[in-house]
Structure formats: structure tokens, C-alpha cells
Amino acid sequence: DTGVSQDPRHKITKRGQNVTFRCDPISEHNRLYWYRQTLGQGPEFLTYFQNEAQLEKSRLLSDRFSAERPKGSFSTLEIQRTEQGDSAMYLCASIRLQAPEGEAFFGQGTRLTVV
Amino acid sequence: RKEVEQDPGPFNVPEGATVAFNCTYSNSASQSFFWYRQDCRKEPKLLMSVYSSGNEDGRFTAQLNRASQYISLLIRDSKLSDSATYLCVVRGGSYIPTFGRGTSLIVHP
Numbered sequence: 001d002t003g004v005s006q007d008p009r010h011k012i013t014k015r016g017q018n019v020t021f022r023c024d025p026i027s028e029h030n031r032l033y034w035y036r037q038t039l040g041q042g043p044e045f046l047t048y049f050q051n052e053a054q055l056e057k058s059r060l061l062s063d064r065f066s067a068e069r070p071k072g073s074f075s076t077l078e079i080q081r082t083e084q085g086d087s088a089m090y091l092c093a094s095i096r097l098q099a100p101e102g103e104a105f106f107g108q109g110t111r112l113t114v115v
Numbered sequence: 116r117k118e119v120e121q122d123p124g125p126f127n128v129p130e131g132a133t134v135a136f137n138c139t140y141s142n143s144a145s146q147s148f149f150w151y152r153q154d155c156r157k158e159p160k161l162l163m164s165v166y167s168s169g170n171e172d173g174r175f176t177a178q179l180n181r182a183s184q185y186i187s188l189l190i191r192d193s194k195l196s197d198s199a200t201y202l203c204v205v206r207g208g209s210y211i212p213t214f215g216r217g218t219s220l221i222v223h224p
Binding site: 031033035040043044045048093095102103104105106107109 | 119121123147149156157158159160161164202204206209210211212213214215216217
């Protein structure tokens with residue numbers, strides 16, 4: 001499978017615990033994005049990387065959230081001291097910059113439930 | 116005002132009907148436009164890009180009106196399998212795709 005891959009698919013955690021999600025983008029895609037989606041809403045932008053550089057972070061990304069893409073390939077999103085409001089689907093997408101339209105391709109997401 | 120606005124619906128239509136969704140965007144410098152389809156508890160998947168000249172893919176037609184800053188999606192001869200949420204996506208020079216909240220379509224027999 002050469003699509004975007006996310007791991008784990010589901011995560012249940014207790015409030016206050018730390019969680020880490022992984023995203024493996026399509027290999028030739030330069031840009032990698034993290035989004036959060038809650039029920040009845042569209043995906044909301046969190047942050048993105050071009051290669052290994054984190055170029056922008058949304059105001060939604062509190063200081064409990066950190067993302068890395070150390071070698072410009074896979075990325076991790078860590079949430080520290082989780083809160084119930086962090087429960088959501090976390091989606092990763094990648095884009096090949098050279099593509100004419102720059103369509104984003106999504107992974108299947110990590111569904112986080114904080115209890 | 117949200118960057119990308121969509122009527123959440125739901126649009127409840129019989130099989131065979133024609134249905135149209137609109138989406139408005141606030142950033143006049145937006146450069147690329149897309150419609151994505153999202154099934155329940157699944158990831159968004161690209162349905163079609165939207166070009167200035169309008170484009171068609173089978174039963175689906177997308178149009179862009181830059182002057183009024185809206186894009187539209189028309190679905191003809193609706194099928195049960197078209198039931199999903201349709202997300203409008205706009206991308207500006209920053210290369211950050213911005214999503215609307217989606218429009219829910221329910222096609223019934």
C-alpha cells in the first residue's frame with residue numbers, strides 16, 4: 001500500500017496520560033499536514049511540515065501538543081496531559097508540491113478517546 | 116466569518132434526483148479548490164478538483180465563481196451510494212488546505 005498510513009487507528013487513554021501518533025506519508029510527498037476532526041465538523045488544521053521543517057502551527061495547537069518530522073519522512077504528533085476535549089479523529093495528509101493542483105491525500109486517521 | 120462555509124444539511128433526496136451544494140470562501144487570493152467525500156468514520160477522499168472553467172466527471176459537475184467567491188457541486192441521478200458528507204476545500208498561497216464543515220447528503224430509495 002503506497003498511501004498515507006497512520007498508527008494506531010484507535011487509542012483510548014485516561015485523562016492526564018501522554019499519547020503519540022505516527023504518520024507515514026506517501027514517499028514522494030514533501031508536505032505533511034496534521035488535522036483534527038470532531039463530530040459534525042470538517043477537519044481543522046493543526047500544523048504542517050515541508051520536509052523536516054515545521055512551517056506553521058495553528059492556534060489550536062496548544063503547548064501540550066508537539067509534532068516532529070525528524071528526517072523529513074514520517075511524522076509524530078504527541079499530546080501531553082490529555083484532556084477530554086482532545087477526543088477527536090486526528091488526520092494526517094500529504095501533498096506533493098510539484099503536483100499541478102496539490103491535492104491532499106489522507107491517512108485513515110487515529111481516533112482518540114480520552115476517558 | 117469562517118474561511119470556508121457550507122450548509123451542513125442534511126440534504127435528503129430520492130434516488131435519481133439532482134442535488135446541488137454550494138460553498139463560499141472568504142480569501143479572494145485562494146488558488147485551488149476541491150471537493151472531498153467523507154463516509155461515516157472514514158478519512159476524506161478527493162472527489163474532484165474544481166477548475167475555473169468548470170469540470171465534469173460522470174454524474175458530478177463542479178464550478179467555480181471567483182467573482183462571487185463560491186464553488187458548487189452538482190450531482191445528477193443520485194445513487195444510494197452517494198450518501199456521504201461532501202467537504203469543500205480551499206487552498207491559498209500558504210499551501211494549507213482549509214475545509215468547510217461539510218454537507219451531509221442522504222439518498223433514499
